[in-house]
Amino acid sequence: MTAAAFFELFHQYGLLLVCGVIFCEYMNLPGFPAGVIMPCIGVLIAQSSLSLPLTLVLSVASGLLGSLVIYGLCYWGGEPIMEKLFGKSRKFRSFVQKCHEFIDAQHGRGLALCRIIPMLRTIVSIPAGLIRMPVKWFVGWSAIGIAAWNTALISAGYLFSDRILTLVM
Template sequence: MPVTLLTALVTEASSVPDSGLAGLVADIMGSIGLVGVGLVLAIETILPFLPSEVALPLAGFSAKRGDFGLVAVIIAATIGSVGGAMILYWISRVFGLERTRHVLAKIPLVTAKDIDKGVAWFARNDAAAVFFGRMVPAIRSLVSIPAGVEKMSVSRFLIYTTAGSLIWNTIWISAGYQLGNNWESVEKYGNYLKYALVVAVAVALAWFVIYKVRARRTPA
């Protein structure tokens, strides 16, 4: 069996993990290239046990080492994210909220409370919820559920999901790219970055809601 490129890099510089969750991600990406990047992000979007805060910086490190181009990695990751979100969207659209909650709540680390958070986000404003929700941990995947249940336009869902995913993926992949061999430092300080992103998203969402409310009150 041929040794994958990322596995070879482990031998050369012990910055790429060869075990555990990060090791699994590295192996998938190294074995099937950019398709692996998209696959990992699709899985991460559906199943929370594979955090993007691990997968994306590692993908950025791969680009830094020359395995893939930086732009190509970002595009592949975004396609995977959108693909995973579309799967949840269509499941929810076909099954409805209660049946979807019942099925997804059986997945490890997914709770009915988490699903309800996604529903609450969507209730504020569908477009803003999908766009900003893609940049909020624990909401990122689950906001697809109410979008499907409420039969949000597929084209609108794709536009806002792609835009939000592109921003999120670019931030984390670029961080891994800039840190190079120290890509794992992104995970170490990831919570601070996540908190900063959540605050920024909350402020942006608040401004969006206020803007919408004022626009409705202003006479034409």
């Protein structure tokens, strides 16, 4: 897909497209790196008549929904799903154990902290589901971390949109 085609889609679907992209990013689908996507969303919003505050609120809601899908799969599917996806990988099991310990030690705050650490931020839904973290904790702490991450990156793209566009155009 060319940049022109993407801009045309954005102008046609606006915030619906933004929500879809963020939802996919939080489901950890390949090809959706937040470090690129979120600032680009900010640039697109700055170049349109769409609202930055509304975009930020919708980005958090979309991020939460994507995270809840992964959390729910792990919460209700647990180990059998993880076995299918990751096999008996010691590295993955070690990661899940470390996340579990960190989340437990921080009494849930660890989940919010994990949400602002690149690479860990989208994967942390897996151990949260596997350890059956209460949904209200998961949603509350995730919302805080997702809001911090999305606001920082989308706002950066929005505030520096003119500079970014002069670099890429």
